[in-house]
Amino acid sequence: MATELGPTPVKAPASGGTPVHHGPKGVGEDNRIASQGRWAAWLLAPTVVALGIVIVYPIISAIVMSFQKDAGLDPATGLFTAGGSAGIQNYVNWLAQQCAAPDGGTVACPPGTLGGQFWSATATTFFFTIVTVALESVLGFWMAMIMAREFRGRSMVRAAVLVPWAIPTAVTAKLWFFIFAFEGIANKLFNTTILWTGSEWPAKWAVIIADVWKTTPFMALLILAGLQMIPADVYEAAKVDGATAWQRFRMITLPLVKPALMVAILFRTLDALRMFDLPYILTGGANNTTTLSILVINQIRQGFNSAAALSTITFIIIFLVAFIFVRFLGANVVEQSGATGKGKK
Amino acid sequence: MTSATADAAALRARQDKGRKAAQNREKWAQGRTYISAIVILIWCLAPAYWMVVTAFREVGFTYDTSILPTHVTLDNFRTAFDTSFGNRFGQALGNSVFIGGVVTIVSLLIGVFAAYALARLNFRFKYLVLGFILGASMFPGVALITPLFQLFTNIGWMGTYQALIIPNISFVLPLTVYTMTSFFREMPWELEESARVDGCTQGQAFRKVIMPLAAPAIFTTAILAFISSWNEFLIASQLSSDATQPVTVAIANFAGAQPNQIPYTAIMAAGTIVTIPLVILVLVFQRKIVAGLTAGAVK
Numbered sequence: 001m002a003t004e005l006g007p008t009p010v011k012a013p014a015s016g017g018t019p020v021h022h023g024p025k026g027v028g029e030d031n032r033i034a035s036q037g038r039w040a041a042w043l044l045a046p047t048v049v050a051l052g053i054v055i056v057y058p059i060i061s062a063i064v065m066s067f068q069k070d071a072g073l074d075p076a077t078g079l080f081t082a083g084g085s086a087g088i089q090n091y092v093n094w095l096a097q098q099c100a101a102p103d104g105g106t107v108a109c110p111p112g113t114l115g116g117q118f119w120s121a122t123a124t125t126f127f128f129t130i131v132t133v134a135l136e137s138v139l140g141f142w143m144a145m146i147m148a149r150e151f152r153g154r155s156m157v158r159a160a161v162l163v164p165w166a167i168p169t170a171v172t173a174k175l176w177f178f179i180f181a182f183e184g185i186a187n188k189l190f191n192t193t194i195l196w197t198g199s200e201w202p203a204k205w206a207v208i209i210a211d212v213w214k215t216t217p218f219m220a221l222l223i224l225a226g227l228q229m230i231p232a233d234v235y236e237a238a239k240v241d242g243a244t245a246w247q248r249f250r251m252i253t254l255p256l257v258k259p260a261l262m263v264a265i266l267f268r269t270l271d272a273l274r275m276f277d278l279p280y281i282l283t284g285g286a287n288n289t290t291t292l293s294i295l296v297i298n299q300i301r302q303g304f305n306s307a308a309a310l311s312t313i314t315f316i317i318i319f320l321v322a323f324i325f326v327r328f329l330g331a332n333v334v335e336q337s338g339a340t341g342k343g344k345k
Numbered sequence: 346m347t348s349a350t351a352d353a354a355a356l357r358a359r360q361d362k363g364r365k366a367a368q369n370r371e372k373w374a375q376g377r378t379y380i381s382a383i384v385i386l387i388w389c390l391a392p393a394y395w396m397v398v399t400a401f402r403e404v405g406f407t408y409d410t411s412i413l414p415t416h417v418t419l420d421n422f423r424t425a426f427d428t429s430f431g432n433r434f435g436q437a438l439g440n441s442v443f444i445g446g447v448v449t450i451v452s453l454l455i456g457v458f459a460a461y462a463l464a465r466l467n468f469r470f471k472y473l474v475l476g477f478i479l480g481a482s483m484f485p486g487v488a489l490i491t492p493l494f495q496l497f498t499n500i501g502w503m504g505t506y507q508a509l510i511i512p513n514i515s516f517v518l519p520l521t522v523y524t525m526t527s528f529f530r531e532m533p534w535e536l537e538e539s540a541r542v543d544g545c546t547q548g549q550a551f552r553k554v555i556m557p558l559a560a561p562a563i564f565t566t567a568i569l570a571f572i573s574s575w576n577e578f579l580i581a582s583q584l585s586s587d588a589t590q591p592v593t594v595a596i597a598n599f600a601g602a603q604p605n606q607i608p609y610t611a612i613m614a615a616g617t618i619v620t621i622p623l624v625i626l627v628l629v630f631q632r633k634i635v636a637g638l639t640a641g642a643v644k
Contacts, residue, residue, distance in 0.1 A: 039547070040468040047459035047522055048474070051481050054489075054515035061492040146381045157382050159631050160389045166627040167393060168576040170593035171616040175396045178609050183408040185395060213392060218638065225639035267483070274485035277578040281597045296487040297583060300494055308491045315488040322483065 059315070062308045066090055070303035090309035094118045114299050117290060118310070122317075125291045127204070128279075129272040132211045137265055139212065140219030145253075147220065148227045161217035169214065173281035176210035180282075203287040207279050211272070219264050226260025227253070266325045273318045292317070393620070400614040407609050421614035430600050433587060434615055437595035444506065444591055445574040448513045449567050452521040457563065460525030461551065465534065475526075482519035486579045489515060494583060504586025512580045517570045524569060527640030528562035565633040568626060575623070592619050 069086040092098065098106035099115040109116035147158055164172070179186050180196035187193060196202045230253065238248050276293035279285055285294040292314045299307040402409060403416040426435045462468070463475060489512055502508040532555065540550040578593040585594055596615050601608035627634055 036466040037468040040462040040466045040471075043458040043462035043466075044474060046455040047478070047518060050455055050514060050518055051478070054511055054518075055481050055484060058489045058492040058496075061496070062488060065492060065495065142381075143385055146378060146385060149378050151375065151378050151382065153382065155631075157385055158635070159628050160386050162627045162631060162634070163393050163624055164389055166572065166623045167616075167620045168578075168593050168623075170576070170578045170597050171396075171619055174596055174599075174612050174616055175392055178399065178613065179392060179395065181408075181607075181609070185408075185410060188408075188410050213388070217389065221635055222639050225635075270483045274487065276487070277593075280582075281578075293485065293487045293579070296491065297579070300491055300583065304491055304495045311485075311488045311491050315485055318483075318485050322480075 062312055062315075065305045066309035066312050068305045070305045086305065090306050091313065093306070094310055094313060114295060114302065117295055120288060121290045121292050121295045124204075124288055125273060125275065125293075128207065128211070128275055128291065129269055131208055132215070132272050133265060133268050135208070135212045136216045136219045136268060137261070139216045140223055140264070141261070143216065143220035144223035144227055147224050161220055163217075164214050165217045167214070169277040170281055172210060172214045173278050176206060176213075177282050180206045197283045198287070200287045200289075203283045203289050207282055207289055210282060211275070211278055214278075215268060215271070219268060222264035222267075223257060223261055226257040226264075229260070230256045262325070262329060266322065269325065270318055270322055273321060274314070393624075396613045396620070397617050399610055400617040402610055404608075404610050421610040422618070424608065424611040425615040425618065430602055432595065432599055433590070434592070434595050434599075434618075436588070437590050437592045438618070440506075440585075440589055441575055441591040441593075444509050444513065445571045447506075447510050448517050448574040449570040451510075452514060452518040452570050453563065453567055456518055456521035456566075457525055457559075459522045460529055461555075463522070463526045464529035478519045478522050482516060482523060484516065486512075486516070490580060490583055493580075497584060503584060504589055506589055508584045509581055509589060509591070512584070513574050513577055516577075517574050520573055521566055521570050524566045524637050524640050525562065528566065528637070529559070532558060532562075561633065562637075565630060565637045568630060568634060569637050572623060572627075 067086055067088070067090070069084050069089070093100075093106065093115060095118065097109050097116050097118055099109040099113060101107040143161065147154065147161070167175070177197065178184055180202075181187075182193075182195060184196075186196065194202050196206045234252055234256075235248060238252055243251065274293050275291050276297070279289045279291055280294055280297070283289040285291075285298070290298075292310070296307055296311045296314060299310055398412075398414050399407070400421055401414055401417050401419070403418045403420065406416040409415055425432075428435075459478075463471065463478075493508075493512055497503050497505075497508045534555075536554050536558070537550045540554045541547065545553065575591075576593065577591070578597065581591045581594050582597065585591065590598075592615075596612060596619065599608065599612050599615060601611070
């Protein structure tokens, strides 16, 4: 990102020499940039310091902790040990699903223990992410296309989609827990007798449906904002040239809305990868609905340092996904939000 | 001549037919739009409606399936506030308002200045700072919770308000800066220029000209910040105590008279109480909120 700094022609502070592009007010401009830089530093300082305290400091201490042994009873000697350096043992234990053995070494974690759930939790997290984001993109796109049309009551629809968004996730989880209760409305409506939160696939689908309900509106609004940036005369011109509705969608709507769509998908993907509230409250992580975030929370009370290693792994996974999005799929969030602002001269 | 009139008539007929077909297509398209709109309305509102209807139902009719309100009662709202089963919903409401209020005010006080700098000033590393702030808002809460859990345990802050407020700032502050930056970009900055021509310093121009104009944007950002703090669950579920827990935690842990019986109607009542103010706020400021939500993602 450092290479994208300052697309403006003048970006160096006044450091002697007169570059060729300097017009009559070149030197004044340079001074102004330098004074703006000082101003900016003062204005940004509180935010940067605050974020340093609440984000950077915990991250660094999590990484430090992740290389420490958890204090506890030493399985070999039966004595209490205060921890000490663990090297990369915590990470190896998670990735290889190894647990401490009585002889001081490690054995494969027995099923049901937290240590044995790393890969299944990772798989569950990615499964939830892919399915919910895919469903939300398609549904959100459809909703946005409808809301972009002219019809009476359009503002009512636009208001209604904000309702699921405004309900806190914890309440959403309880609401769907009630809807999916054995005697609840979902079973009555479809005339089924499914124990929704009692077995693997119904539980997974319960989480997915609740998540899609809650977050599709956000997706739809982002895509709608993208749709509204497309000038109407582009469609008119295509119509005159005889393009069918499908062609207009493929050749105009999709490419022009793509930047907004990619940002929406990126936001939702990163959000889904850290999914916690919904499965934690709706299913309690039972029946293979434990996400990585739930696993970290369950681990905290069994050992900080091991939990720190797991949360660092989670962080790295999310970071990698974000990197892939920005680098290879062209979801340029920073540029989207920064480079083309009207206020910039 | 007759053939000419016949031709003209045929042409008119064809045109009429074409126009009618076009009208029909138009009508059909309109019809489909309305059907889709109704589907969206039902999909978005039905579950929320079900929560409200259930909140007003007698406990004995928890699983009643009639769409209209039946067996209407206010008992569930009394049960929601009842503390005899260990629930502290009323207190939790106060906690959420307090935590959300402090987080919002602190984030705005700090964030407005950063947003102004990002929107208005040219300086080096601008995109690095923007990227850092955006990255911060995407940050997984679990990556913070472990070290904070240990730190707060060590310094005796577990279950205190500051232990809930400080981590909330980690995601509310980036959101505030991000939203305010895009609002600031849209403002009529010519006014600031003319104020400076009239002899104001940059600081005075900001205080006297820009701040009053920015008031609606700041208010919208405050709503968004408050909502995201109000909705927080992960950190609060680990770091709060019975006395400081916010409503999200209180609702998630809501207990009934018998341990094996889930007090659905009371939970729906509590959910309704938590949700209604937000929904009203969101509907009243709908346009502004949508602008704030989508700010930065497009433009």
